[in-house]
Amino acid sequence: MEIKRGKKKLTREEKKARKAYRKANNIPSIWDYMKGYKMYIFGYIIITLLTIVLNVFTTILFAEGIADITEAVAGQSELFQSAMIKFIIVAIILILCRICYALQSIIYHKFSTKVVSKMNNDLAYQAFKFSASTYANNSTGTFAQRIVNDPNRLVGKLVTAVDYISNITYFLVIGIYIFVLNWIIGLILTAGMIISFIIERIRLRIRKKNVKISNKKFDKINSLTTEIIKSERDIKSLGLEEKLKVTTEKYYDEYNNFSCKHNIQQVLYAQTRNIVNAIFAMTALFVGIILLERSLLVFSSFMIIYSNRNSFNNLIFELSQILDIKNDIEIFGNRIFELFDNKVFPVERFGNKELKNVQGKIEFKDVSYGYIDKLRSKDDLNREDEESETVKGENVVENLSFVIKPHTTVAFVGKSGSGKSTILSLMSKMYEVDSGEITIDDENINDLTKDSLRANISLVNQFPYIFDMSIRENLLMAKADASEEEIENAIEKSYLKEFISTLPKGLDTVVGESGIKLSGGQRQRLAIARAFLRKTPIIIFDESTSSLDNFAQEHVKESIDSLKGASTIVIVAHRLSTIKNVDKIFFLDDGKIVDEGTFDDLFKNNEKFHNMFLAENI
Secondary structure, three states: OOOOOOOOOOOHHHHHHHHHHHHHOOOOOHHHHHHHHHHHHHHHHHHHHHHHHHHHHHHHHHHHHHHHHHHHHOOOOOHHHHHHHHHHHHHHHHHHHHHHHHHHHHHHHHHHHHHHHHHHHHHHHHHHHEOHHHHHOOOHHHHHHHHHHHHHHHHHHHHHHHHHHHHHHHHHHHHHHHHHHOHHHHHHHHHHHHHHHHHHHHHHHHHHHHHHHHHHHHHHHHHHHHHHHHOHHHHHHOOOHHHHHHHHHHHHHHHHHHHHHHHHHHHHHHHHHHHHHHHHHHHHHHHHHHHHHOOOOOHHHHHHHHHOOOHHHHHHHHHHHHHHHHHHHHHHHHHHHHHHOOOOOOEOOOOOEOOOOOOOOEEEEEEEEEEEEEEEOOOOOOOOOOOOEEEEEEEEEEEEEEEEOOOOEEEEEOOOOOOHHHHHHHHOOOOOOOEEEEEEOOEEHHHEOHHHHHOOEEEEOOOOOOOOOEHHHHHHOOOOOOOHHHHHHHHHHOOOHHHHHOOOOHHHOEOOHHHOOOOHHHHHHHHHHHHHHHOOOEEEEEOOOOOOOHHHHHHHHHHHHHOEOOEEEEEEOOOHHHHOOOOEEEEEEOOEEEEEEOHHHHHHHOHHHHHHHHHHOO
16 A cells, blocks of 8 residues: 555554555654664653643743732731742742753753654655665655755754643643633633634645645755755856846745745634734733722732733643644655655565575576656655656667676777766666666676675766775775775776875865866766775676777776676777777677677678777778
């Protein structure tokens, strides 16, 4: 059963089915994260209850002190001493309340830090599991906000809810106390409270709907901003500043205008509620004066009621805040834990078969694959529902079959869009085949464990990601226990040694986010060094030398050639001159292998390949 979303309220049976679905699919909830911190929660609740009792006692004692002063002014001087004692007790209780507030704050920070940290880590790890199609069909902002900000907001809202519940309890007790003093005024204030509550329910229903839309708009802004920051060089080089300025303004205007409209709407409802409360409070005041005049209410009771007349208004305010928070908790919780729902955000699937002593034989058997086309996006900001429909586009590769023998070096060539990179992604299981089978050492890769597959394949693509760490740390990401000798060997083979020697901090130079301090060629060489360091049985190079100059490319080519016989090497290269020495070339056209052989065979017998090479060397 899929989790239902939308306006319709879930029935009891649907809630049970939803709970069963979450349990069956290992989708956690906020309560799963809080179970391990019961002592923190228990301590926070106990202190909160103590604070409620102290506050109620303080209010009543203070009110009685005022009553004593009032009576004393009227001629009963012995009540002055009683009033002073009560005020001293109030002062002591207020100090105790402050101590309780400090303890609450300490418990909250310790508890929230642990829970949020655990959620952040689990969500970040979950992001590693998402399939390529999940990333292709969702914006960066969809994940960033949910992983980084929403857990903190969710836990903060839960703790705030406890505080509001304590406030509600306090104002409820005070309201009952007012009823005890005079039921007529109590009924008037209650009537105002009921009308205010109805207004609040309408406001909250509108707010819940608008917050969902606002979050989607903000995710879109966040994604665009991230893309702009990461691609600033391309933006400047292509002169896209003005065009992106228009796009950015459009997104921000949509978000800000919507937020403005929503906020004004909320203010109007809130002020309508306040006006209603003011009208009923003034009515209660006039009724109180009439009751005083007719001796149906003593002056001290009138003063107590008057000084606490806002308790009913505050009760509604706190109730509305609780409902606000309930909506926020539901929204944030759905946004966060939806990431664990495989139906919404599909994850990669692996088998349980271990593959040892990998030789590197790769075979495609009638493999077909087509990219997903989105019909309706989750980020469609004009829709309230979060569903999306997808459909497969035309096949990029169709009924593709070939064998790569172990410890050989092969290359895939063909015009742009012929399916070269897709084949490499399928080979490393970045994409899953729609039909057919891919095997490594005659084992279907879908049956292999994640470690068996990924630990035996190194993939170096055209635009490798370099982490915001030092060069050494980036290399150690590939092999944590690499020796200095292994690191030196890897940087020498990738033709990085000369460049690193010019850096003041050498290997300990931090390269910036996405390796921004490095050139495109230097980033590629660093990625190639990581592959050399891993020494996996299968190494895939996807146009990984495209940013290198001819001199550097020749050195890297020699290093790759030195791996021949030790690993199965698969290459996609846009420069045909770099694959002259491979054992076999597969020539692709429209997702099909139309020819194969050595470089000399294809150059001699395949006109298209021949012309491609000549065009490259003109």
